Amino acid sequence: MVIDDKRKAVHEQIVSLVTQDPGLPRKGPSVAFWQEPAHAISTIQSPQLPTEVDIAIIGSGITGCSVSRTLLSNPKLRNKRIALFEARALTSGATGRNGGHLVSPAAVDFAAVASLFGAEKAAEVTRFSFRNLERFHEFVSTLDDDLRDASEVRKVQKVMNFLEPATFEHFKDSLRQFSAACPELSDQFKILSAEEAKAKYKFNESAGACEQPAGAVWPYRIITGLFAKLLKENPSRFSIDTNTPVTSVTYEAEKSSYRHKLQTPRGVVYADQVVYCTNAYTSHLIPQLRGKIFPFRGTMSTQSIAPNLPNHGARHSWSIYHEPKFDPATGTFTFGLYYMTQNAKTGDFFFGGEKQRLEEILVSDDTVVPTLPSQNLTSLMAGTFKSATGEPLKSNPRRIWSGIMGFTPDGMPMVGRLGKRLTGRPGDKEWAAVGFNGYGMDKCWLVGELLGAMIAGEDVTGRLPALYQITDERLNNLMAPRDVPARLFRL
The missing domain is CATH 3.50.50.60 (FAD/NAD(P)-binding domain)
Incomplete structure (x- = not known):
């Protein structure tokens, strides 16, 4: 009963937060x-x-x-x-x-979208997402060399790593539905077992993974x-x-x-x-x-790793998935998605994702970088990959900032x-x-x-x-x- 009452109170808190006036963008935002x-x-x-x-x-x-x-x-x-x-x-x-990630979430989200709106409309959204990425790369190819080089636009292979067997099975079911509705896109995805993912990408943990085409860019510069x-x-x-x-x-x-x-x-x-x-x-x-439409505050970081990991920034990007988790006792929510690109020139990682208290998520203030998600991103970054020597990796955050997304x-x-x-x-x-x-x-x-x-x-x-x-x-x-x-x- 105590937990039910707590969940009810949290439910009302969320409704109150998403219906508030977001105001104007704040002065003095955190520095990205x-x-x-x-x-x-x-x-x-x-x-x-x-x-x-x-x-x-x-x-x-x-x-x-x-x-x-x-x-x-x-x-x-x-x-x-x-x-x-x-x-x-x-x-x-x-x-x-x-995060500078040019990637479609269509395969991961397909089952959820189809359950709400039907497979036909989910397929329409999926095809649009892939067309957008094609169109962006096509447009960028027409730009001056200096701007293209400064923006570091590149095509990469994204690796989605799933940390729990149930999450991986949910994804595979979504991918099956996606492939049936959009067969012309299905060959862009390759499933890896847990053993294959750990061996190929040096993940510390994995229940399975999937490769798909993606891209990366320095968004501000372009x-x-x-x-x-x-x-x-x-x-x-x-x-x-x-x-x-x-x-x-x-x-x-x-x-x-x-x-x-x-x-x-x-x-x-x-x-x-x-x-x-x-x-x-x-x-x-x-x-x-x-x-x-309501605000959702995310957290991003750029981090270096010691001892240095190989620089795969020109070839790969990564996402990490687990089941979303909410702790009603503490009011802490973990979104279940982390995303990562690597600077192809310096080797630094750009790493983002959310573990926050609700009242720190559904807000429009990007001047603040809460402590909990900052610490979480640092510890996760250090624990994602294995080092070549087997010694523990250590993350050195170069900068951590927040940003406001719009959700519906x-x-x-x-x-x-x-x-x-x-x-x-x-x-x-x-x-x-x-x-x-x-x-x-x-x-x-x-x-x-x-x-x-x-x-x-x-x-x-x-x-x-x-x-x-x-x-x-x-x-x-x-x-x-x-x-x-x-x-x-x-x-």
């Missing part, structure tokens, strides 16, 4: 290794804040960059003025704080570099104003044009259309989305036109691409391109998964905040 040194335009501002723009984009992560590029390259919009606003430094949010390129190519049509948070959006119906009023600490901007690429912070500006109750991004139901404003010129549930790298670039196409008036039917779209039907059926504890925390 990716963002050192800062890009030359990291704090760029217009000499004078624009007063009227055709399209205002809020948020400077990978989605905001993709939307910007798509709009600027569309011939139909060649005379349109586009302005981007960022609350802090350029690309200082989740894109500049993540997105800030692309923004600099867009500014250079479109000096009269595109502006970026960092350290300029949009604190409110209202609608002035009496105006004949540019009716959306964006309030910032530096002044007012009027826009014809507004695009929200604000992820976890979206519901601060769109209160009707509270509970439908149904686990799917929210992409498309917002409409009066959500904004409370007349007109149909507000758009969003938010809520990537911790896996933006396999979705954001192509989502941004398709949202840009939608804003330009194009029909994207068949190109954007139905589960991603903002529709009345989805809003009516969207899992309530009260369902979040069961879906996300297994409560």
Whole structure:
């Protein structure tokens, strides 16, 4: 009875946390290794804040960059003025704080998605994820050599290591369903036994593993570099104003044009259309989305290992899986997923994953790096691999930071036109691409391109998964905040 009462109290705590106002991105965020040194335009501002723009984009992560590029390259919009606003430094949010892992979780998640939405829609989401990764690499191949080299974009083989037999069996069942629904993708996965995984990859522990194609990138460098390129190519049509948070959006119906009023600490901007690429912070500006998108604080690190492990960063990346665990006595939750890439030049590891108290997870403050996940990442990093000599490995954290992801109750991004139901404003010129549930790298670039196409008036039917779209039907059926504890925390 005591445990049941405790779980009930925790359930109510989660519901309260996911429905709160996330506020604006905090000043003085923890320093991510990716963002050192800062890009030359990291704090760029217009000499004078624009007063009227055709399209205002809020948020400077990978989605905001993709939307910007798509709009600027569309011939139909060649005379349109586009302005981007960022609350802090350029690309200082989740894109500049993540694991740098270009990988699809489709095989791991397929069974869960299919159980909720059916195999056909799960397959549509899966194919989109793989198309996004192909499209990102395809686009990167067109960039200047200097930017490609600085961004360290590379294709690798990801190794998923499962620590428990039950977790491994759940994955294999999900992979079977995935392979049946998407047979053209099934040959990209190779199952390894526990003995094979330990021998080939020197894991200390393994119940089995799976190899799949993936990629890695220095996310901050490539997105800030692309923004600099867009500014250079479109000096009269595109502006970026960092350290300029949009604190409110209202609608002035009496105006004949540019009716959306964006309030910032530096002044007012009027826009014809507004695009929200604000992820976890979206519901601060769109209160009707509270509970439908909410923040989740993750922890990332860069660590060196002694004695040195071989540098496989140009060939491999890794993920570690175990069953999610919640301790009701302490309120501590272990998410069950850790992810790792290795710098192909220095050998340093980028390692992230969550073991935190609930009140330290469902928050939007990335200025804080809690002690528990920091200690957990350090100890896990040291215990993941065996050294060549057999002596214990020791981890040396070079930097540990936090970042805020945007989650949704149904686990799917929210992409498309917002409409009066959500904004409370007349007109149909507000758009969003938010809520990537911790896996933006396999979705954001192509989502941004398709949202840009939608804003330009194009029909994207068949190109954007139905589960991603903002529709009345989805809003009516969207899992309530009260369902979040069961879906996300297994409560």
